[in-house]
Amino acid sequence: MPLSKISPLRGFLSATVILVALGIYVVANAIQLGADYRLVTRTHEVLRHLDRIETLKHEAVAESRGYLLAGRGEARDRFWRVSGELHREAALLLDLVADNAPQRTRSQKLLEALDRRLALSADAIRTFRPGQAATINASAARVSAIRAGDVDVARRLDQLRQAERVLLALRSQRAERSAWLVLLATGIGIPLSLLLIGQAHRRLARENRVRQQAEAAASASNAELNATVAQLARLSDSMGALSHYSSMLQGASDAQELYEITSTTFRRLFPGLAGMLYVIRASRDHAELIAHWGSPVAPNDPSPEPHACWSVRRHAPYVIDDLRQGMRCPHIGRPAGAEAVHGVCIPLSAHGEVVGWLSLQGEGRGHIADESLAVRLCEQLSLALANVRLRESLRHQAVRDALTGLFNRRYLEESLAREIARCQRRQQPLAVLMMDVDHFKAFNDRHGHAQGDAALAAFARMVREMCRPEDIACRYGGEEFTLILPETDLATALERAEDIRAGAALLRIGDAGGALLRITVSIGVALMPDHGDVGLELMRAGDRALYRAKHEGRDRVAVAAGASAIGAI
Numbered sequence: 001m002p003l004s005k006i007s008p009l010r011g012f013l014s015a016t017v018i019l020v021a022l023g024i025y026v027v028a029n030a031i032q033l034g035a036d037y038r039l040v041t042r043t044h045e046v047l048r049h050l051d052r053i054e055t056l057k058h059e060a061v062a063e064s065r066g067y068l069l070a071g072r073g074e075a076r077d078r079f080w081r082v083s084g085e086l087h088r089e090a091a092l093l094l095d096l097v098a099d100n101a102p103q104r105t106r107s108q109k110l111l112e113a114l115d116r117r118l119a120l121s122a123d124a125i126r127t128f129r130p131g132q133a134a135t136i137n138a139s140a141a142r143v144s145a146i147r148a149g150d151v152d153v154a155r156r157l158d159q160l161r162q163a164e165r166v167l168l169a170l171r172s173q174r175a176e177r178s179a180w181l182v183l184l185a186t187g188i189g190i191p192l193s194l195l196l197i198g199q200a201h202r203r204l205a206r207e208n209r210v211r212q213q214a215e216a217a218a219s220a221s222n223a224e225l226n227a228t229v230a231q232l233a234r235l236s237d238s239m240g241a242l243s244h245y246s247s248m249l250q251g252a253s254d255a256q257e258l259y260e261i262t263s264t265t266f267r268r269l270f271p272g273l274a275g276m277l278y279v280i281r282a283s284r285d286h287a288e289l290i291a292h293w294g295s296p297v298a299p300n301d302p303s304p305e306p307h308a309c310w311s312v313r314r315h316a317p318y319v320i321d322d323l324r325q326g327m328r329c330p331h332i333g334r335p336a337g338a339e340a341v342h343g344v345c346i347p348l349s350a351h352g353e354v355v356g357w358l359s360l361q362g363e364g365r366g367h368i369a370d371e372s373l374a375v376r377l378c379e380q381l382s383l384a385l386a387n388v389r390l391r392e393s394l395r396h397q398a399v400r401d402a403l404t405g406l407f408n409r410r411y412l413e414e415s416l417a418r419e420i421a422r423c424q425r426r427q428q429p430l431a432v433l434m435m436d437v438d439h440f441k442a443f444n445d446r447h448g449h450a451q452g453d454a455a456l457a458a459f460a461r462m463v464r465e466m467c468r469p470e471d472i473a474c475r476y477g478g479e480e481f482t483l484i485l486p487e488t489d490l491a492t493a494l495e496r497a498e499d500i501r502a503g504a505a506l507l508r509i510g511d512a513g514g515a516l517l518r519i520t521v522s523i524g525v526a527l528m529p530d531h532g533d534v535g536l537e538l539m540r541a542g543d544r545a546l547y548r549a550k551h552e553g554r555d556r557v558a559v560a561a562g563a564s565a566i567g568a569i
């Protein structure tokens, strides 16, 4: 298997095994080398002893000859002393070669040869008599034995030396081989271990890198997943908020409720932002700030022109990164503080027409958070606004007279019955004024139908302006009008009727030629409970009083018959 394919664990294990085996081998070889060294040292000692034995043997022989030739006693004494020393050396030699049987045998034989040779010299010394030197020479047999002994000793010494030298060579060779093998094993084992460790380290580093990359990828995908989950949660919250807002808007009965729901919803969903809700008036000449929430960070025009907002001009949300520097909508003033203010204006469009806009503003620079949610909320608001307007318009059409804007006859009959019941419950009076424009046929004939319409509208406007909020002004039909005055007694009713009559007489209706036309009205007054307890009864009584006012000369007020003290004014 190539080294690069070995796993890091295997690599480290193999390197450890090699290093341990190498260590054991080196220790074993060191022990062997130690033993070899000791043996070599001993061989040198043996050789030294052999040299010493040879030297002592030569000394002993020389001393014996000295004694035999010169008869000096000192030479004889030295002979005995050297002989003793020679024996001690020989004993030491035997000790040194005790574990080597052949050398031991050779050493014993050398010792024996020495003993024999020294015995010859000792014998010659013992038999020597001063002045008898010539006798020695005469003993040829002894001389021959001495020479043979010398040769024998020399031969045995050589044998021992040869054997020790062979041993020395063998031991040196073995020690050298051991050292070389240690070197070889170390030279191979250590680089191989290092290679394995390096390879394992490299693989480990690579695996570490791969693991780190995998961990980084896993953590990135984890973060991505978390972000997606958070986004989904936000989306779900947004959808929930949107759905709740939508259902609340659908339940709203009028525009005012829409504004309140919108204000509450935006305050909750966009807590850091101030909101301004503008609605363009039906006349489209200006917009009106009809609701606001939060603390505005810039001044806002309460009644700007519709085109004062860029979102209306562009029919799209308009983001302002910083109100201090960017292209502000003209309806937003310059923020007073030094801090950046960001904002967005979102148009409210329904059925292709912009009906208003929502302006959101907050401290700091940039886009508002969750702008898309704000846009979708505004879409819902636009639809709800259009629906409420449509509903109000239909309701208006159903109960209002188109020419005068007053309530129509159907509404009159419904509300009269309701108001009578209410006043009866509270034991309060209720007055009904039946009003009719005098000689209106003649007015029409003289000035035209359009002028007639204008006169009716002008009269209706005047009546409406003179009404209290609880009064109900209606066009009964043609040029006839009815005014219901709840909780009004006869005296007050007559006062109000007289005010209307006088007001009508003061009306000036301009014709095409610039002339100012005048009208007068007659009014009949009936009172609940004096003239009846039901609507029809009261209206008939009022009608009769009106007829009387006409009959008595018009431009006057008459009270229905049966009323107490007050008669016609």
Ligand SMILES: Nc1nc2c(ncn2[C@@H]2O[C@H](COP(=O)(O)OP(=O)(O)OP(=O)(O)O)[C@@H](O)[C@H]2O)c(=O)[nH]1
Binding pocket: 403, 436, 437, 438, 439, 440, 441, 442, 444, 448, 449, 450, 451, 452, 453, 456, 477, 478, 479, 550
């Ligand atoms: N211009 C205009 N005329 C209307 C309207 N409705 C009713 N008229 C007219 O009002 C006139 C009512 O006339 P009459 O009922 O004869 O009464 P008058 O002329 O007002 O006379 P007196 O009520 O007796 O004073 C008729 O000519 C109708 O055509 C309307 O909506 N516009």
